[in-house]
Amino acid sequence: MPRVALSADAVQPSGIRRVMEAAWATGKPFVGMHVGEPSFRPAAHVLEAAGEAYARGLTQYSANAGIPELRAALVDKVARVNGIEAGADQVVVTAGGAEALLLAYATILDAGDEVLIPDPGWPNYAMAMTMLDCVAVPYRLAPEHAFVPQVEALEALVTERTRAILVNSPSNPLGTVLDAQTLEALVRFAERHDIWLISDECYDELTYGVPHVSPAVFDTAGVVISVFSFSKTYAMTGVRVGYLVGPRALAAAAGKLQEPVVSCVNTPAQHAAVAALTGPQDHVEQMRAAYERRRDLAMDALDRLGIPYVRPEGAFYLWVDVRALCGDTPVDEWALRLLEEQAVAVGPGQTFGASGEGWVRLSLAADEADVLAGIAGIGRMRGAGR
Structure with missing residues (x-):
């Protein structure tokens, strides 16, 4: 063959x-x-919302970027939980956090471009980049630095092909949570080098005695792409709903690229996600x-x-x-x-x-x-x- x-x-x-x-x-x-x-x-009201959507025949295509009710609920969520002020046109609903990352890559990367990724870090970061013929450049999270990225070490990894740095907090697999000072320094690093900062915040509502801070709260130049998921917070792994939040031009491009990938996220699943966000927590x-x-x-x-x-x-x-x-x-x-x-x-x-x-x-x-x-x-x- x-x-x-x-x-x-x-x-x-x-x-x-x-x-x-x-x-x-x-x-x-x-x-x-x-x-x-x-x-x-998942909570009972989430399952009921999915069943009701099927019963009502809400099984047609939705807009590439998601149904309006869900995008509006996500605007409220990221403001309330993450301190991110965004409009609905900055939100793209995706088939889980994994597709949100893939869309982010596809929107900003050309073949041969490099992305700095954490080591240790989720292996799918590099897998998706290889699919796009891009290069994952690991940055070490060392025990002697409490597994916190060191900006000085990152500087040495930047080349003319560097297009982004990926940051994951809370971390999979480490469980570490980066503090505000570190995250602000990473945003400034991205701004200084005119590269994107992709923030994987899949576990944003699962912290223990420390606050979760979203890097986007420090973004003054439109360099942060924030990626979230319903999988862990709401136990909806197989439902496959995630979302990304970014600058308007980035979100518009990502929504366009959703069309040839999945067209749109499963519509009843989107209604379940609305119930997850707006119902009891x-x-x-x-x-x-x-x-x-x-x-x-x-x-x-x-x-x-x-x-x-x-x-x-x-x-x-x-x-x-x-x-x-x-x-x-x-x-x-x-x-x-x-x-x-x-x-x-x-x-x-x-x-x-x-x-x-x-x-x-x-x-x-x-x-x-x-x-x-x-x-x-x-x-x-x-x-x-x-």
């Missing part, structure tokens, strides 16, 4: 998917701490409190085992240092051994970037019993990698 595109062939599969497929292949029960899939159902707080409790239980269990980790202040992940458990075994191989010997599936750190070697990501989206069982299984792997 004719060859596939070189860019498609160059996309590296996610190490998380490798673990997931290996777990499914066993045909046996396993503790799943590998994916960020909330253990909760107690379900959001209940989930946030549950994740915080799971975090505390997990940290206590790891402390008892003497296994180091990064204390998360947001999202629902734990970044765990398993170098003493892996020995000289690469962490992706060790993760498969963990699955085979303890029936525990985790995200191998190497899939989040080169600096993730020797670390694993544990998802606290699993229920409490699985979180504790998974950590107990990790504890039984002492010496397994030697």
